[in-house]
Amino acid sequence: MSPVIAEPISHPHLMLSTRLVYELGDPHSRLRATTDRCDGAVLINAGGEIDACNERTWRHLVTEAAKVATPPGPLVVDVTGIDFMGCCAFAVLADQAQQCHRRGIELRVVSRQPIVARIIDACGLGGLLPIYPTKDSALAMPARW
Numbered sequence: 001m002s003p004v005i006a007e008p009i010s011h012p013h014l015m016l017s018t019r020l021v022y023e024l025g026d027p028h029s030r031l032r033a034t035t036d037r038c039d040g041a042v043l044i045n046a047g048g049e050i051d052a053c054n055e056r057t058w059r060h061l062v063t064e065a066a067k068v069a070t071p072p073g074p075l076v077v078d079v080t081g082i083d084f085m086g087c088c089a090f091a092v093l094a095d096q097a098q099q100c101h102r103r104g105i106e107l108r109v110v111s112r113q114p115i116v117a118r119i120i121d122a123c124g125l126g127g128l129l130p131i132y133p134t135k136d137s138a139l140a141m142p143a144r145w
Helices: 018-025 055-068 087-102 114-122 135-140
Strands: 031-038 041-050 075-085 107-110
Touching (some): 018 055, 041 055, 055 087, 075 087, 075 114, 075 135, 087 107, 087 114, 107 135
Parallel strands (some): 041 075
């Protein structure tokens, strides 16, 4: 099953485009994702795998979520449930982080997997893609700019 929209009791959900709902709902998709709002933040909770086969869907997901984020944001992308992230997944996050920054929104990554931090650092993206150990810690931090 591929959940697409999260509906926590205390937060309104974020509606995705029909196209994206279809892509994420494909039974053969290895990418699972939910989207949500929490106060002024937009949240993406991702699971499964992100690679060249579903890069387009990942890009649509991150782009759609970023478009509804408003300053001061943030856009929080939780990749804790991801089993594999190809380089293309990091490139999408970096591209969208730059676009968000121009709009006054910070993209924050949530991960407890050391490999995620190592890849972000090795690519020189540490300043662009700050990493937090939990969603709560990502939401609690004030905007950097």
